[in-house]
Amino acid sequence: MARVPNLRHLRLFSLTARHRSGRRAAEEAHLSQPAVAQAIASLERQFGCQLFERRTTGMFLTPQGRALCARIDRALDLLALASERVAAESGRTAAKSPPIERLVSAGQLSALVAVVRSGGFSSAAAELGQAQSSVHRAARSLEQLVGAPLLRHMGSGVEPTPLGADLANIAGRALREIEAGFGETKADRAQEAQLRIGALPLAQAAILPEALVTVGERFPGAVLSVMDAPYPTLLNALRLGDIDVIVGALRNPAPASDVVEELLFFDRRLVVCRAGHPLTKRGHLDVSDLAPYDWIVPRKGTALRLLFDSVVASAIGERPRRMIETDSFVVLRGLLRLSDALAFVSRRRIKAERAEGEMAVLPVELRGCQRAIGLTTRRDWHPSGLQASMVETLRSAVLQQA
DNA sequence: CAGAGCCATCCAGACATGCT
């Protein structure tokens, strides 16, 4: 991330925008007018664009300033929320404690976020490109300012206290808003934007590649980054603001109140076996015919395994003879090729992996064996205009594959 | 409102050393 601007400057920017006057902003902030003018000039240098039009009647936001102002106000709101959490921890009221952006620096917040994310000072320092002692000092001085422990030393690393985790989450989102502000002021000039996508297993192979090509063609200057990881990791990254959207199976209901799921289509799961399997020679199949065979199933705890247990295992009426648990399509494919085992896979996945020739779909009636596929976003995510268009294109590209 | 000049403060790196 680009160097985060001084948080006090951001507050002065917000005050100046609200009052349409540097002098009145200075009065409210108990600073001199030149201090405000310099703060704004410094922000304009950092963001690389003019944020205000200076007129004799006052200071007025430019279009880029307006876009940035929305981001900055949201970041300051998040920091106000952080102040409330800190105040609650110390038993004070938020009104009695000074705003957190006046006490702490963006560097301290970045340090906390990086330490919580990476689980250690050394790894956080590597992530931030700073010395370990600098990150350590920044995070520990933040603790002193907050007046409560935020990080605990555990064995060979550190882990956050509940307040530390909470603050890191809020600060991370605030820093992302500011970072998005950098992206937007830049995007307005160069027609560049970034969309960070989390890809769940089915989406990785079967849905995203085509959708990414479509978005890439429509937005040639855009940077698309894809993170593939298990659902809990992606959900955490989404809530921290490290990714913008998750594409793939929905949990329905959404697993947290701060994320929203948007259903795009249902993906049907099929019972498959190797080509030439004895069951493929049978004219008619009943669910009970599947019982004698081994099964290759998703690992315990995954949403797909729950679906398998509720649809297939319960339809068979007994636990399959032997189950091999794997989430890897490569392993599943190999096992199917070498045995008479059965598996529960999506037709899209079979097609995407070009495995049609070696797998046969068994004509078994199974009720409820479909998964909701769609987009998951943060409830308070505010995409830039370009990002919103990119998501819209992504949405229609995914729908085209329904 | 903007800019120059000044000064105090802050920040981060480097290094050393001790602790768990």
Place this chain on the structure above:
DNA sequence: AGCATGTCTGGATGGCTCTG
């Protein structure tokens, strides 16, 4: 191995007054 702390250093930053 990785965290904690202290000290020193140079450079960057921030806020002030004064002036136009």
